Amino acid sequence: MRRKAAMRLLVAALIVLHLAILLAGFIAPYDPAAQNREFAYAPPTRVRFFDASGFHWRPFVYAISADFNGVHQDRSQKYPLHFFLRGENYKVLGVITTNLHFFGVERQGRIFLFGTDAYGRDEFSRLLYGGQISLAAGLLATFITLFAAAIIGTVSGYYGKFVDESLMGSAELFLCLPWFYFLVGVRAFLPLHLSPASTFLLLISVIGLIGWARPARLIRGVVLSARNRNYVLAARGFGASNFYLLRRHVAPETFGVLLTQAALLVPQYVAAEAVLSFFGLGIAEPVPSWGNMLSTLQQYNVLVSYYWLLAPALALVITSVTYWVLADTIHHWLQSHSI
Amino acid sequence: MKYLAQRLVRAILLFVGVSVLCFLFTELAPGSFFDEMRLNPQVSPETIAQLQAQYGLNQPLAVRYARWARSVARGDFGYSLAYNQPVAPLLWERAKNTLLLTCTATLFTWLIGLPLGIWTAAARGKLLDRFMAIVSSFLLSIPEIVIAIALLALAVRTRIVPVGGMMSLGYEDLSGLAKVRDISLHLLLPASILVLGSVAIIERHVRASVLEVLDAPCIQSARGLGIGKVRLLFRHVLPLAANPAISLFGFSLAGLLGGSLLVEVVTGWPGLGPLILDATLARDLYVVIGAVMLSALFMIGGNVVADLLLLACDPRIRAGEADAA
Numbered sequence: 001m002r003r004k005a006a007m008r009l010l011v012a013a014l015i016v017l018h019l020a021i022l023l024a025g026f027i028a029p030y031d032p033a034a035q036n037r038e039f040a041y042a043p044p045t046r047v048r049f050f051d052a053s054g055f056h057w058r059p060f061v062y063a064i065s066a067d068f069n070g071v072h073q074d075r076s077q078k079y080p081l082h083f084f085l086r087g088e089n090y091k092v093l094g095v096i097t098t099n100l101h102f103f104g105v106e107r108q109g110r111i112f113l114f115g116t117d118a119y120g121r122d123e124f125s126r127l128l129y130g131g132q133i134s135l136a137a138g139l140l141a142t143f144i145t146l147f148a149a150a151i152i153g154t155v156s157g158y159y160g161k162f163v164d165e166s167l168m169g170s171a172e173l174f175l176c177l178p179w180f181y182f183l184v185g186v187r188a189f190l191p192l193h194l195s196p197a198s199t200f201l202l203l204i205s206v207i208g209l210i211g212w213a214r215p216a217r218l219i220r221g222v223v224l225s226a227r228n229r230n231y232v233l234a235a236r237g238f239g240a241s242n243f244y245l246l247r248r249h250v251a252p253e254t255f256g257v258l259l260t261q262a263a264l265l266v267p268q269y270v271a272a273e274a275v276l277s278f279f280g281l282g283i284a285e286p287v288p289s290w291g292n293m294l295s296t297l298q299q300y301n302v303l304v305s306y307y308w309l310l311a312p313a314l315a316l317v318i319t320s321v322t323y324w325v326l327a328d329t330i331h332h333w334l335q336s337h338s339i
Numbered sequence: 340m341k342y343l344a345q346r347l348v349r350a351i352l353l354f355v356g357v358s359v360l361c362f363l364f365t366e367l368a369p370g371s372f373f374d375e376m377r378l379n380p381q382v383s384p385e386t387i388a389q390l391q392a393q394y395g396l397n398q399p400l401a402v403r404y405a406r407w408a409r410s411v412a413r414g415d416f417g418y419s420l421a422y423n424q425p426v427a428p429l430l431w432e433r434a435k436n437t438l439l440l441t442c443t444a445t446l447f448t449w450l451i452g453l454p455l456g457i458w459t460a461a462a463r464g465k466l467l468d469r470f471m472a473i474v475s476s477f478l479l480s481i482p483e484i485v486i487a488i489a490l491l492a493l494a495v496r497t498r499i500v501p502v503g504g505m506m507s508l509g510y511e512d513l514s515g516l517a518k519v520r521d522i523s524l525h526l527l528l529p530a531s532i533l534v535l536g537s538v539a540i541i542e543r544h545v546r547a548s549v550l551e552v553l554d555a556p557c558i559q560s561a562r563g564l565g566i567g568k569v570r571l572l573f574r575h576v577l578p579l580a581a582n583p584a585i586s587l588f589g590f591s592l593a594g595l596l597g598g599s600l601l602v603e604v605v606t607g608w609p610g611l612g613p614l615i616l617d618a619t620l621a622r623d624l625y626v627v628i629g630a631v632m633l634s635a636l637f638m639i640g641g642n643v644v645a646d647l648l649l650l651a652c653d654p655r656i657r658a659g660e661a662d663a664a
Contacts, residue, residue: 173356176642178597178634181615185631188619189364271482275601278484279616294488298605300502303492310492313485324480 007329013322021131025090028125029104029111033286034088036110036120039064042071044115044308047081056080061111071116079109115308118296127311130288135319137204137289138270142262144208145269146215150251150258153219158227158246168220174213182210183272187281196287203282207272215261219254226253256334263327267320274316290316346646350639357635358411361628362404394418411632417625421618426629429614434633436505437603437610441595441637443526444533448591452538453584456545461572463550475539483536483598487605490532500527503607529599529606537594541587548583552576581652585645592641596634 020027036042047059063077087101105111114123156167174182186206194202226232232249240248270290276282277291278298285292290312297303297310376382376390410417416426459468494502501507505525506518513521552558553576561575603612611630618626 170356173353173360176353176593176635176638177357177360177631178593178600178638180597180600181611181631181634184600184615184619185361185627186364188615188622188624188627192620192622267480267482271484274482275484279604281616281619291484294484297488297492300495303488304495307492310488313488316482316485317480320480320482321477324476328476 003332010322010325010329014326017319017322018135021128021135022093024125024128024132025092026100027102028090028122028128029087029101029113030122030125031088031090032121032126032129032288034121034125036116038066039071039110039112039116039120040066040118041306042066042110042112042116042120043306045110045112047111047113051078061105061109063108064110077109079105079111081105081111114311115306117293117309118302123293123308123311126288126293127290127315130290130293130312131315133200133283133287133289134270134273134291134316137200137207137273138266141204141208141211141269141273142265144205145211145265146258146262148209148212149215149219149261150254152212153216154223154246154251154254156216157220157223158242158250160224164220168217171213171216174210179210180275183207183276184279184281186210187276192281193284196283199283203273203276207269207276211265211269215257215265218257218261222254222257223250226250256330260327260330260334263323263330267323270319271316274312342650343646346643350643353639354636357639358408358632359404361631361635362407364628416629416632419618419623419626421621421623421626426625429626430611430629430633433609433611433614433630434637436608437596437599437612437634438637440526440529440533440603440608440610441592441599444530444537444595444599445592447530447534448537448541448595449588451534452541453545455538456542456584457549457572457577459542460546460549460553463553471542475542478535478539479543483532483601484605486535487532487602490528490535491605494528501525502528505609525608529602529608532602532606533595533598536598537591540594541584541591544587545580545584548580549576552580555579578652582649585649585652588645588648589638589642592645593638596637 042064045061045064047061049055049057049059051060058080060078060080063074063079064071065074066072081103082105083103085101085104086099087104089097089099091097103111112122112124114127117123117126152167152171156164183206187203190202190206227250229249232245235245235249273282273289274291274294277289278295280292280295282291283289293309293312302309376387377384407417414427416430418424419426419429422429455471459471462468491502494500501524505522507521507525510518510521558571558576558579561571566575599610600612600615602608603610604616607613611634615627615630618624618630
């Protein structure tokens with residue numbers, strides 16, 4: 001019973017996380033590239049219910065003003081928080097243009113839930129938009145890896161002999177290269193400065209193609225044992241073709257491994273994208289990704305003074321933990337349901 | 340001896356494979372060091388062609404690989420076009436630091452992870468075991484970059500340990516012992532990031548393999564014979580559980596080496612990490628290849644060490660050796 005409740009919680013967390021990131025434009029109050037140079041490094045705006053005259057049902061924020069000492073609250077002016085208000089234009093899922101935002105304040109007021117960065121860009125909006133890049137990179141790279149791993153692992157396990165030996169030999173080759181060195185090494189041979197879109201494609205292919213070896217080995221193991229099951233041998237005896245056997249009997253058995261591996265690989269690849277962008281080898285400004293947002297923290301003064309810029313790290317932790325729990329849950333579920 | 344010879348041949352084959360792979364990347368990749376020179380109107384195409392001929396870049400692939408492999412075998416990794424000096428001394432200088440960091444981290448990871456794994460396995464299902472399961476899940480799931488940034492923020496803010504680089508200013512004037520102390524203090528931050536990032540994996544695997552052996556029939560019967568709990572654990576369970584754990588040693592080294600790149604860059608440790616990153620940004624590809632090759636060499640070396648340890652520890656392999664002889 002407790003397991004079931006935990007699973008519901010997990011599914012809810014996953015849905016909320018992905019929906020928030022998918023609908024970044026709707027939830028984010030500002031455009032991720034919109035700069036407010038006068039409000040650089042503004043601390044997170046506090047959403048309040050109480051002022052001098054007592055409690056208010058509608059939450060509000062105080063105005064902010066900037067001088068040489070930084071950004072301050074200005075208590076003389078307050079702006080109530082509105083929901084479903086009109087703001088800057090954005091595209092829903094990249095198709096429909098609209099200007100409806102989930103929340104915000106009037107144009108004169110500012111609401112920076114997670115503060116602002118060096119250019120006065122809203123960290124909260126950037127976090128959501130950056131999540132689109134980071135998560136998409138993780139998911140697509142995982143898809144590439146598992147696609148390659150499924151084909152290689154199946155062929156290797158099913159056909160055996162020379163094919164198996166050469167494929168698994170090269171898998172071992174890939175496994176004995178330290179992963180980040182390899183990743184940076186491969187990245188080194190590709191052009192440095194590209195448009196954000198091609199950088200993104202390049203990045204996911206590099207991350208995705210380097211990681212095929214480990215899942216391929218696992219899939220090979222499953223295929224190897226599935227191939228010699230009695231019912232498979234019987235089907236072969238009845239004249240089933242290789243393709244039929246693979247599709248009908250062998251491939252379905254690898255499903256569990258693929259699912260668990262996917263849940264394990266996504267957070268790993270999201271982190272890989274973050275590291276490459278952190279190094280300046282990934283997605284470049286002004287397009288936000290969790291990695292390039294973190295890269296400002298390489299300056300010690302930023303790291304010490306502006307704690308709110310650690311928000312992408314928190315997002316990475318939340319994503320990784322939910323996916324990790326997901327992998328664990330799938331693993332347990334498969335174990336209790338296996339024959 | 341047969342086991343050892345097999346392993347060595349395998350290691351050498353792997354290394355040759357890695358070298359071919361590394362070399363192929365140079366060919367498959369678009370762009371070269373000369374691209375930026377071509378954009379410069381002051382440099383004529385003839386000059387570039389002459390430079391390419393001078394560095395032997397206009398010859399066929401196989402010839403260049405053979406030449407390159409021969410010089411790598413002699414310990415010469417080529418010439419860095421950006422640093423304008425041979426790659427090998429650059430690499431060795433940095434590799435020493437990376438090795439120092441990785442070996443320290445490996446040592447402490449195992450010093451912490453191994454007893455923890457045995458302890459939690461022996462206390463299966465108890466409060467300690469369940470508590471450690473949660474802690475290790477959490478550590479396993481957090482990306483290393485987050486651990487690195489969090490610890491760095493902590494270190495910069497509290498100033499408990501020195502941050503950045505490997506030595507303090509005025510290192511040269513220190514006495515011998517003070518020098519060691521200075522480097523150890525600087526080592527503390529990057530090493531703890533690496534240890535935190537990998538200790539949970541070791542703990543998990545050691546726990547799993549000890550549990551598996553604890554349930555094995557031979558141990559059950561030994562327990563039935565009335566062998567004491569402690570003696571059973573240390574004399575009978577551990578040697579059998581050592582095999583998977585030691586095979587893990589090679590992989591743990593891989594993880595730590597891979598992680599060290601990030602940690603070195605973040606904490607400013609002057610290892611291979613910052614070198615390969617700078618070389619990547621400068622498109623100084625021979626340095627990149629050299630660094631990747633060297634990291635692969637360390638890893639294969641680590642695996643060979645793991646094989647040797649396996650031979651020394653696992654009674655089953657020794658028995659296999661005796662049978663073969």
